[in-house]
Amino acid sequence: MKESFDILIVGVGGQGNILFSKILGEAFLNEGYDVKVSEVHGMAQRGGSVVTFVRAGEKVYSPLVDKAQADYIIAFEKLEALRWLEYLKKDGIVIYSDYEIPPMSVISGKSRYPDVDSILKDIGVRHYKIEISSLLMELKNPRVQNTIMLGFFSKLTGIEKQVWERAIENNIRAKLLDINLRAFEMGRDIELKEEELKV
Amino acid sequence: MKRLMLGNHAIARGCFDAGVRVATAYPGTPSTEITEYISQYDEIYSEWAPNEKVALEVALGAAIFGKRALCSMKHVGLNVASDPLFTASYTGINAGLVVAVADDPGMHSSQNEQDTRNIAKAAKIPVLEPSDSQECLDFARRGFEISEMFDTPVVLRSTTRVSHSQSIVEIDERKEVDFEYKKDVEKYVMMPAMARKRHEIVEEREKRLREFAETVELNRIEEGTSNMAFITSGISYQYVKEAYPDACILKLGMVYPLPEKLVRGFCGRFEKVYVVEELDPFLEENIKVMGVNNIIGKEIFKRTGEYSPSFIKTSIEKCKLEIPYRVDEELPARPPVLCPGCPHRGVFYSLRRIKNAVITGDIGCYTLGALPPFNAMDTCICMGASIGMAHGISKVSDPSIKTIAVIGDSTFIHSGITGLIDAVYNKSNILILILDNITTGMTGHQDHPATGYNIKGEETRQLDIAKLCRSIGCDVVEEIDPYRINENIKRINDLLEIPGVKVVIAKAPCKLHRRYNTTLPGRYVDPDKCKNCKVCLTLGCPAMSYREIPDIDPNLCASCGMCESLCKFGAISMIKE
Ligand SMILES: Cc1ncc(C[n+]2csc(CCOP(=O)(O)OP(=O)(O)O)c2C)c(N)n1
Numbered sequence: 066m067k068e069s070f071d072i073l074i075v076g077v078g079g080q081g082n083i084l085f086s087k088i089l090g091e092a093f094l095n096e097g098y099d100v101k102v103s104e105v106h107g108m109a110q111r112g113g114s115v116v117t118f119v120r121a122g123e124k125v126y127s128p129l130v131d132k133a134q135a136d137y138i139i140a141f142e143k144l145e146a147l148r149w150l151e152y153l154k155k156d157g158i159v160i161y162s163d164y165e166i167p168p169m170s171v172i173s174g175k176s177r178y179p180d181v182d183s184i185l186k187d188i189g190v191r192h193y194k195i196e197i198s199s200l201l202m203e204l205k206n207p208r209v210q211n212t213i214m215l216g217f218f219s220k221l222t223g224i225e226k227q228v229w230e231r232a233i234e235n236n237i238r239a240k241l242l243d244i245n246l247r248a249f250e251m252g253r254d255i256e257l258k259e260e261e262l263k264v
Numbered sequence: 265m266k267r268l269m270l271g272n273h274a275i276a277r278g279c280f281d282a283g284v285r286v287a288t289a290y291p292g293t294p295s296t297e298i299t300e301y302i303s304q305y306d307e308i309y310s311e312w313a314p315n316e317k318v319a320l321e322v323a324l325g326a327a328i329f330g331k332r333a334l335c336s337m338k339h340v341g342l343n344v345a346s347d348p349l350f351t352a353s354y355t356g357i358n359a360g361l362v363v364a365v366a367d368d369p370g371m372h373s374s375q376n377e378q379d380t381r382n383i384a385k386a387a388k389i390p391v392l393e394p395s396d397s398q399e400c401l402d403f404a405r406r407g408f409e410i411s412e413m414f415d416t417p418v419v420l421r422s423t424t425r426v427s428h429s430q431s432i433v434e435i436d437e438r439k440e441v442d443f444e445y446k447k448d449v450e451k452y453v454m455m456p457a458m459a460r461k462r463h464e465i466v467e468e469r470e471k472r473l474r475e476f477a478e479t480v481e482l483n484r485i486e487e488g489t490s491n492m493a494f495i496t497s498g499i500s501y502q503y504v505k506e507a508y509p510d511a512c513i514l515k516l517g518m519v520y521p522l523p524e525k526l527v528r529g530f531c532g533r534f535e536k537v538y539v540v541e542e543l544d545p546f547l548e549e550n551i552k553v554m555g556v557n558n559i560i561g562k563e564i565f566k567r568t569g570e571y572s573p574s575f576i577k578t579s580i581e582k583c584k585l586e587i588p589y590r591v592d593e594e595l596p597a598r599p600p601v602l603c604p605g606c607p608h609r610g611v612f613y614s615l616r617r618i619k620n621a622v623i624t625g626d627i628g629c630y631t632l633g634a635l636p637p638f639n640a641m642d643t644c645i646c647m648g649a650s651i652g653m654a655h656g657i658s659k660v661s662d663p664s665i666k667t668i669a670v671i672g673d674s675t676f677i678h679s680g681i682t683g684l685i686d687a688v689y690n691k692s693n694i695l696i697l698i699l700d701n702i703t704t705g706m707t708g709h710q711d712h713p714a715t716g717y718n719i720k721g722e723e724t725r726q727l728d729i730a731k732l733c734r735s736i737g738c739d740v741v742e743e744i745d746p747y748r749i750n751e752n753i754k755r756i757n758d759l760l761e762i763p764g765v766k767v768v769i770a771k772a773p774c775k776l777h778r779r780y781n782t783t784l785p786g787r788y789v790d791p792d793k794c795k796n797c798k799v800c801l802t803l804g805c806p807a808m809s810y811r812e813i814p815d816i817d818p819n820l821c822a823s824c825g826m827c828e829s830l831c832k833f834g835a836i837s838m839i840k841e
Contacts, residue, residue: 078600090268090430100268101396102430105372106293106708111629112806113600126505128396128429131574133587144598147591155588166820167809168598172801173637174810176596190589207819 066096067223069122071130075115075149076141077166078105082117084236085139085211091232093121096224103128114145139218141211142166143181150190158259159185159192160218162210182260189262193217200251209248216252226253266434271427274397275336275364275420276301278404282360283441284308285331288319290678291707292338293373294427295366299336300710303719307438312710312719315647315678316341320348320363324417327361328452330443332408336364339380340646344679349417350387354462355452356415359443360408363389364420366427369542370570373706375627375646377568379543384419384520388466390473391419391520392482393498397431403517406482408441414469414476421519423542425499425570474521482517483526493534495527495547495559499571500540506573522550531556538580542571602632604807605775605822608699610746611670612638613803613826614753615697618760621666622657626650626680628672629705637804641670648679654694655687666760669696673729674704674712681732688737688765695759695766698729699746701774709777717779730769739764746770747826775822785839786821787828789814793835800827800836 070093074082083104090102098121105115118130132151140146140161153159161181170176185192195217197210212233219229230246237245269277275298279287287310289299303310313319316337323335337345342365349363365384368374384391390410394403400422407418450458477483492511494504497519504513514530514537516522531537531551539548539561548561564579565571574585602609612633615623625631625641626649634641643653654669661667671680676698687694704710711717716726733741740759744752752770759766773780786807789800794813801808805827807820816827818839828836 077598079603087268087430094266094268094432100430100432102268103425104270104428104430106297106428111600111603111632112598114598125431126502126509127573128425128431128499128502129572131572132585133574144595148595148598150589150591151587153589157588166806166817168596169601169636169804169806170596172806172809173804179591179593179595184591184593188589188591 070120070137070222071135071154072119073130073135073138073149073152074117074119074141075138075145077145078111078113078115080115080141081208081211082115082141085215086117086119088215088229088232088236089119091235092224092228093119095228095232098122099125101125101128114148116149137218137221139214141214144168144179147179147181147184150188153190156191158221159190160195160214161192162195162197162214164197164210186260186262191262192260193257194260195255204244204248204251206244206248209245212245212248213252216249217255218252219249220253220257266432268430269397269401269433270297270430271394271397271400271422272297272366273301274400274433275404275422277433277435278401279334279362280305280308281401281436281438282405282408283332283439284334284408286310286323286326286333287336288313288322288333289336290314290316290319290341291704291710292341292366293707294368294422294424295336295338295341295364296707296710297427298364299719302334310719312712314713316345317347320345320352323361324348324352324357327357327359328355329445330359332360332441334362334364337366338374339365339367339378340374340376341365342380342383344647346383346387349389351454352417353387353389354454354459354466357411357417358445359441360411361417362404362407362411362420363417364404364422367421367423367543369423372424375644377543379546380419380421381519381546382544384421388470389417389419390414390518391421392517393421393519394426394517395498395501395515396426397429398433399517400426401433401435403482414473416469421498423499470521474524477518477521477523478525480518483523484515484517485530486513486515488512491534493530493537494540495530495537495551496540497547498541500542503571503573503576504540507577516547519547520550522547524554527551528554528556531558534558536560540565540571540576543567599635600632601804601806602629603776603822604805604820605824607701607746607770607772607775607824608633609803609805610749610752610826611697611699611770612640613749614756615640615668615670617753618666618668618756620664621668622661623668623670624650624653624657626669626671626675627706628675628699630670630672630699633670637802647675648683651680651683651687651696654696655683655690655692658693667694669694671696671698672705673698673700673702673714674710676729677713677727681736684733684738684765684767685736692765693763695756695768698767698769700729700769700771702771702780703774703777705774705776709774733767738767740766741769742767743769743771746772747824747829749826749829775824784823785841786818786823787816787825787836788818788839789816790835790837793833795833795835797832799830799832803827803830
């Protein structure tokens with residue numbers, strides 16, 4: 066069992082950070098960790114950049130993950146993985162979906178969407194890239210990207226698969242449960258292979 | 265049973281356990297979920313009131329009549345509710361009354377960063393401040409006991425990081441509490457002669473509360489093994505523990521009034537004591553008044569924004585945090601935007617095209633109309649201010665300037681109606697656009713008097729906004745469909761030529777609301793017809809992007825059709841299934 070987890074879940078308002086962190090928190094709790102989760106509600110949810118903090122350990126005080134403290138950044142949108150990079154600790158890991166949501170300034174041509182892959186490689190950040198669109202196509206449901214990401218991340222935690230499945234069952238409506246369990250399984254099937262870094 | 269609970273959920277649960285019978289609120293981040301969770305308990309009567317003043321009056325009535333009552337709001341809501349609050353402090357309560365107020369340091373979703381502790385102190389009301397979900401639950405319950413022990417409303421103050429964090433709680437069982445109501449004119453009718461006597465009682469009560477604070481279990485000393493010492497409360501306590509786990513801490517759960525002997529005794533043991541609190545130097549100043557001077561507070565800790573463990577550590581140790589990874593290039597910002605299909609987009613698209621207009625705005629999702637690509641708003645101050653301000657501007661501006669107020673349906677009912685009455689009464693010359701999306705959008709779809717449903721989702725009488733405006737005496741009242749952009753530009757321009765008070769209600773439901781949700785297939789751009797004029801992109805719709813030509817993400821598109829109506833080349837149409 067790992068001693069502690071300091072995790073940032075980042076994305077764009079409306080992508081479902083809160084549900085994801087709920088499942089994560091519950092799994093850690095059932096595994097015997099002290100847990101704190103800090104969410105964002107309100108204004109920022111309207112399509113803005115959002116972050117949720119999840120912390121697990123023997124005793125957790127602050128609900129925030131501090132800068133230079135995160136073991137993992139899990140990004141549901143590619144650019145957002147970069148935005149929160151200062152929170153990553155030395156040798157921490159970024160897991161990101163290659164899904165792109167261009168911000169308004171990019172749509173209007175005032176700024177450019179950055180080349181996330183090569184920036185991460187240049188800085189030398191350990192990372193996994195989840196190529197999400199083909200997987201979503203296979204499931205014919207765009208709303209389960211988070212569950213695929215969860216499946217993938219769950220393999221890094223050392224927590225049994227059943228614990229995760231139970232947490233999913235407790236938090237997802239019966240109608241959507243089946244597709245989410247399949248998405249979770251799909252995430253677990255993705256090979257754990259870090260992207261090569263430029264040295 | 266142990267479970268993870270949001271701070272706001274834990275407050276709701278604490279109130280349930282305490283036998284609360286009435287819970288009222290007007291929504292406001294970060295306080296809203298308290299009442300949403302409470303509305304799930306059948307044992308508690310709950311309601312959305314039109315504003316915080318009314319909400320507090322309803323709760324006060326129930327408390328005086330002998331039933332425990334809760335009233336919840338965000339920090340700025342307490343400004344609206346302060347009128348009843350200050351005098352409820354004089355009358356006292358009968359059964360317990362807790363006012364749960366959530367502050368928003370860092371302004372995640374607020375227009376200012378005011379500190380509720382100052383208002384509570386001014387009203388001479390005790391303040392409890394929890395620092396995690398278990399304390400939210402415990403302090404809510406304790407709040408009712410203290411309220412009854414001292415015959416006073418109690419303020420339960422949280423902040424965003426307490427209200428919106430989940431941590432582990434153990435829950436209890438509900439106990440019913442009942443008090444009898446006895447008519448008592450001396451106590452409950454605050455005319456000068458009675459109020460003078462009550463004020464004496466309030467001052468006396470404050471003295472007793474000060475004594476009580478010395479020994480109440482909410483305030484405690486945590487001994488440490490280092491020689492560092494802190495006085496702190498709320499979320500800052502967690503940050504101090506994280507940064508300095510070995511330090512000695514006086515943790516205050518009751519932050520007003522302060523226990524003088526306890527504080528003096530604690531500070532006397534150390535060379536210096538750090539006082540850590542977000543926002544105003546409230547603890548610090550109240551401690552300095554005691555003549556205790558070996559404390560360090562705002563000279564090193566900021567008065568603005570949120571704290572964090574590293575902020576506390578780097579401020580004390582005057583060092584810098586090492587950041588291992590940084591992105592050198594500037595990343596495109598991602599401010600909040602109007603959702604795909606939002607009816608407000610149509611209104612602001614039209615407003616942007618009105619010439620010589622000053623547009624006073626208000627608070628809600630539609631405040632985003634102030635940002636690019638619309639830039640169609642000049643002011644945003646507080647709920648309801650748009651109408652009064654427009655009226656004020658119209659009285660001093662050149663007639664060539666058109667004055668327009670933009671206000672949401674929930675905001676209009678909250679505090680726009682009195683402004684409208686003023687404008688009509690005093691012969692104003694303004695146009696008021698009420699953006700009626702049939703819900704309180706910004707805070708997550710709460711019902712209000714004009715939706716026709718109550719907090720439990722049951723049908724109820726529906727306020728007719730148009731009829732209300734007519735009965736107030738507005739010169740013009742009409743409804744428009746916000747999606748008909750071109751028509752609306754013309755109509756608004758025509759109405760601006762008519763003197764008097766004109767109300768235009770742009771009515772279409774919030775696209776995200778489940779009740780009104782219709783799932784239509786999205787739109788797409790036909791590359792053969794598209795002439796790349798990019799007019800559709802000027803809508804600022806987040807479902808659109810641009811590669812070689814404009815593109816629509818079918819997963820995000822809400823199929824409002826505004827882009828289709830703007831396209832002169834017929835290049836946009838609905839996806840055929
Ligand atoms: C006094 C006060 N109470 C509550 C709030 C929180 N708040 C901000 S906007 C808003 C509601 C807006 O609803 P509406 O006017 O219908 O506009 P919409 O968001 O639906 O566009 C609320 C409750 C506030 N800012 N001030």
